[in-house]
Amino acid sequence: MSTDPPGDTTRSPGALLGRRASGPYRAIRRALALGCLVAVAAVPAESPVAGASAPTTVRVLQLNLCNSGRAGCYTGRSLTRAAEVIRAERPDLVTLNEICQSDVPTLEAVFAAVHTDAMVVSAFQAAGDRPSGADTRCRNGQAYGIGLLTRLAADGRHAVHSGIHPTQDVADPEERPWLCVHVGDALNACTTHLAATSHAVALTQCGHLLDEILPAVRRDSGYAPTVLSGDLNLRLDDDPDVRACTPPGYRRVGDGAVQHILTSADIMLCCARSVGMGGATDHPALLATLVIDDTRPTRR
Template identity: 80%
Template sequence: MLQMNLCNSGRAGCYTGRSVARAAEVINAERPDLVTLNEICQDDVPALRRVFAEVHTGGKVVSAFQAAGDRPSGADTRCRNGKSYGIGLLTRLSAPDTRHTVHSGIHPTQDVADPEERAWLCVHVDSTLHACTTHLAATSRTVALAQCGHLLDGILPAIRRSTGYAPTVLAGDLNLRAGDPDVRACAPPGYLRVDDGALQHVLASTDITLRRTRTVLMDGATDHAALLTTLTIDGPYQSLTGVRAAG
């Protein structure tokens, strides 16, 4: 799986206008089965979905997007091009008739000093995998930890109650520094965690084995290297899901 923060709103200082093209190159080169995307515009998702589908010609490709909220307007946060700004996810299903459901929303705890209201997004793949991403608050570690707890302790158990249990993986720019002791509070018992040495993390339930993690340089197109994680799903789920080793 591949986690990327593309800084593509057009409004931040890290914007280059080249990150989506570089992301397409990385997807082509690394051929991940699951891609989580932070700081993107809504029209970036179909653009990268086309690249992802070209890499995975068999089965079915699923994409999802969730906009961040904008407190002053009560609507979506917008990119410079006018499109909604937020987070996205791409994955492939092992068979065209595999069912999936999308779950998404805005975290209830937000930093009131930040006009951007942070969001979460999950795709449930037919009782075989929960794949999620989020981009947590950058202005308050306390708020970021509360948002992480909301997703892992509240949202995911609720999804499991409605869909049934499945191995779970969460990746995103959590804005919690890897070496900070508080980051452990974002990974409750029953979860494993790896990171890029900075702010991006992958959390997985213990029936997923995180085998290797490495960063992929984005050639200055964004201010975050991509985080590539090789994982396998253990036990009876392994033959049902489309996730395979990606590194």
């Protein structure tokens, strides 16, 4: 598991939660700081978007399921294993890469059964297919792409934003997509699966998403703390380094390979670990706990 070192873009739990942290907030801060020293399962999950208390804890699960049926990593078992992990880990937000469109409602049903006390929403964005000008297709004929599952606030307010990255590797017929679900003013949850055939293109896609697309989403829907979780096909301490596209102040954890979770400065990345997928796909699941500072001043 890899995390960016303190002193670069990461503040300590006390630094993030110290604002207005007097009285009962000191006790919350101390508890959270201790919680970051133990396994993520020890941190209780709260509603990620209710906005009723400060701070708010969100468990994020990143999955690359290799479920197109076309790639060599396809096993036909990754959807079943993903459902098992969702039931066991009870994440508040799930980001999905390399899936077929029908995988989203299948996993949404599992996610909703885990969160019977909350409203949930799902979204899907197909990858483009350059030769046909249509969607990339799974072997079963369904659209192939990325997806997202998340809990909602009581009023259910949310907006879906999605698209295809403007820069693509022209040697690859698959055009890589991005997807965000903006949940009120509480969370801007995003995923992407960047180019696998060119590190330079993946870096350009990553930078444009973080520097151009996500600010545009926030301008359109209103500011909210932002998390980007996905298979970026960029590594830490490689050339190029994934940190080369990470804006100042953002935090990052990764699986030691190409999957990463990045957050804006008003989210503390508390704990992260890999979850084995039992050979059902070629990527482990990446699970992280986020702590959102709900006392933050509103940004526009």
